[in-house]
Amino acid sequence: VTAVVDDLDFDTAPGEQPAAGVDDRVDGALAAVAALGLGPTLVGGALDLTGDHPVAAPAGGWEPLLARIVAEGLSGLFLDAADRGLVALGDDARRELVRRHEAVLVRALRHEAELFRLAPVLEDAGAVVLKGPGLAHGVYAHAEQRPFTDLDVLVDADHVRATVRALERLGYERPWPDPTPRYLELVAKAVCLGHPAGLTVDLHRTLVPGPLAERIPTGDILGRRTTVTAGRLVIPVPAWEDHLLECALHGAVGHGFQRPLALRDVAQILLAAPVDHTRVVRTAEQWGAAWMLALTLDHLVARFAVALPAELADWRRAFRPTDDEAHLAEACLGTERSARLRMAELREGSWRRRLELARSLAAPSVAFLRHTYGSGSVPALYAARWRELGGRRPSRTRPSAPASSSARAGHGTGAAW
């Protein structure tokens, strides 16, 4: 079941595998960097940021850690720590980090500038921009602390196809054809479009893949949208309560709590945005995402030493997941979560979506088969597909539809933030 068309947006870096368990997933040193400025406890791995003296280079020098810090989108936070004297980077390491950080900023800037051009498209679709630029300008102390590598846009399922067409008119391209006619509207969490200028738009119709998505009313999120202003740019974003839950789901379902920046996003909204905590809980319960929220809060306390607002802390203490929530969390957070989620997608939820998904797996369009398996007779292409479904790797001339946005659109961006 893992070897199927996979539009799940896990944003997982190539080769990265989720570790077992929930509590040991966040790399200690990266978590310490991601927690900078949030709380008093900043110890992780080889990095102890609690002392009075600047932290010296870890064994092996700065390079391995800096590479991971940049790859995880934490270079802005780390540079701030160096500027505040928490870290003794040294001139060479600092220069190198600044160089890489600027490259990260340029990528974010190119995407952010594109929002001027996309504004009419977003307006027509009643869309919101998730994460990246809205968080950078809305809740982070400095936008430089929150880089991003693509634009995540949420539209209602009814608008997704028209929005794809509007983006195509602006020069965006889809990396592969739909496997089934209603795949975009019913199955795909998002469709990724790439622009030859190196820009990527992840166009979402919902926040998470699978049956959980059916309980999340995209229309309500869009109806509650607000804006964040950055100079002359006005960015439509979800209401902060919705955005907090989106970030929590992204960190939990998307990254299995492995991505420190995703947790930092939740903490940053919690601490910096005008959030109605009662509404957060009520919405999480409505979405069937209360257990994901509870686990996220646990991570914020355990990893980032975040002092939760009393209302949320009380709710967390009293909260117990239902069997359904626990089951779904197991699918999302366990090892082989992609396969588990796919199985959950096939077993649960609306018949229309499940039929469309089953059809996309067993009888996708010929155009999709040709894109995925290369040239050949139609019977041979279907045979390749079914062999793959059966767990045998087919011989093919092209890679299968990629499972992560890092490979999508042919832009090879690494993990998206």
Added chain:
Amino acid sequence: VRPPLDATSVLGPGRVAHRRLHDGALAVAGPEPGGEVVRIAGTGPALWRALDGQRPLGEVAHELAVRHRADPTVVLADVCTTAQRYLDLGVAELVPPGGATAP
């Protein structure tokens, strides 16, 4: 052809995305994808931030001259030259007399 900038010219921020650097700022103008990345360094960021769509360049130059204890005439000439460069790069826009920066 635009007339040259002078002390009465008013400039506002362009449709740009920008980020702070330790020694300046990075900006990308928005109209076209893959636009040029502009590095603003030295005294450039101070001037760029001062282009608020309200104050004429003469007033901005006077403020900079006082801050840097420099010859106001020289500063005004430098400000007009640099502001022209910002216009050319799309990171600033000229505000018509009596107008405000377009949203």
